[in-house]
Amino acid sequence: MTATADRTADIASDTAGLSFQDTLQVLSEASVHQHFDAFLDIAWDSPEFEMIPNDVRWVLPEIDALGQTEWYKSLSVERQIEVGQYRLSNIMKVGLQFEQVLIGGVMSHLIGMGNNRPEFRYSTHEVTEECHHTQMFQEAVNRIGVDVQGGPKWFVKVAPFLCLAGGPLTNIFFIGILAGEEPIDYLQKSVLRSGHDLHPIVTRVMQIHVAEEARHIGFAHAYLVERSKDYGPVQRAALSLVYPIVMRVLCDVIMKPTRQMQKDLDIPKHVMREVYWKSPESKKLLRDTFGDVRMLADELGLMNPVSRRLWRLLGIAGPSSRFRSEPKSAAV
Numbered sequence: 001m002t003a004t005a006d007r008t009a010d011i012a013s014d015t016a017g018l019s020f021q022d023t024l025q026v027l028s029e030a031s032v033h034q035h036f037d038a039f040l041d042i043a044w045d046s047p048e049f050e051m052i053p054n055d056v057r058w059v060l061p062e063i064d065a066l067g068q069t070e071w072y073k074s075l076s077v078e079r080q081i082e083v084g085q086y087r088l089s090n091i092m093k094v095g096l097q098f099e100q101v102l103i104g105g106v107m108s109h110l111i112g113m114g115n116n117r118p119e120f121r122y123s124t125h126e127v128t129e130e131c132h133h134t135q136m137f138q139e140a141v142n143r144i145g146v147d148v149q150g151g152p153k154w155f156v157k158v159a160p161f162l163c164l165a166g167g168p169l170t171n172i173f174f175i176g177i178l179a180g181e182e183p184i185d186y187l188q189k190s191v192l193r194s195g196h197d198l199h200p201i202v203t204r205v206m207q208i209h210v211a212e213e214a215r216h217i218g219f220a221h222a223y224l225v226e227r228s229k230d231y232g233p234v235q236r237a238a239l240s241l242v243y244p245i246v247m248r249v250l251c252d253v254i255m256k257p258t259r260q261m262q263k264d265l266d267i268p269k270h271v272m273r274e275v276y277w278k279s280p281e282s283k284k285l286l287r288d289t290f291g292d293v294r295m296l297a298d299e300l301g302l303m304n305p306v307s308r309r310l311w312r313l314l315g316i317a318g319p320s321s322r323f324r325s326e327p328k329s330a331a332v
Contacts, residue, residue, distance in 0.1 A: 104163030
């Protein structure tokens with residue numbers, strides 16, 4: 001994880017203080033020289049990736065909101081492994097679905113773009129990488145062998161229409177991109193930093209995803225900052241309210257077990273109420289997940305007295321990050 005974290009920091013420092021065009025050039029060059037292929041950079045058929053019965057490396061880490069509950073810890077090891085496989089598979093399936101929406105939306109955004117636009121080149125680099133991510137996530141789910149649905153049914157049904165927002169509702173679409181990328185990126189980094197002994201399939205998928213998402217999140221940040229220069233007062237006020245709502249809704253899609261998952265795993269309702277998001281630990285997790293996006297909201301001028309109240313109401317208010325991917329304190 002150290003090398004991945006260092007690379008994330010390098011990308012942030014490489015683009016600090018650059019113009020939007022120069023930032024895109026740096027990101028594009030990075031995509032050329034450091035990229036991953038789902039079937040070249042993961043040794044799917046190596047012995048260490050084999051699925052073996054009762055492998056304790058599928059037990060959820062305590063950094064996971066569900067994994068830290070007394071309900072989960074009280075289960076037999078065999079049952080903890082089953083729940084862990086389902087939970088980790090479903091997170092990857094949701095990630096795959098978000099990537100599909102991103103790909104469709106970005107292509108909708110680019111279809112009418114003129115020539116000699118630097119964002120065209122970088123956006124297509126990103127879409128190429130996201131296609132590899134969808135292959136990577138799906139292959140991992142297939143290998144684990146749990147038939148998961150991913151996001152809730154309503155999200156799967158509206159996803160094709162969300163792709164269309166990439167054209168006429170570009171600002172909201174890019175906010176949605178961050179709402180999908182930031183929670184899963186934060187969760188994966190937290191798991192990798194914890195040092196928990198995970199199955200190599202999960203570890204390798206997370207390492208690759210975190211490494212490339214650093215560029216993707218950096219682009220979304222830079223794009224929204226560039227677009228914010230043209231916000232009028234009414235548009236800025238409207239986006240200040242849309243921004244936290246989109247973040248909060250899509251966070252639940254990624255991090256909260258669906259009704260189908262609750263049914264399949266027989267998760268008690270009182271556990272769901274406590275974990276999402278009533279306990280002090282889960283409240284802190286929710287706040288910490290959005291440190292980077294609060295920092296961006298400050299930069300975009302989207303923090304005002306009304307929107308700050310909305311952030312607090314949604315349970316995602318808190319200090320903004322001082323820099324991208326700043327590790328959060330363990331204290332509740």
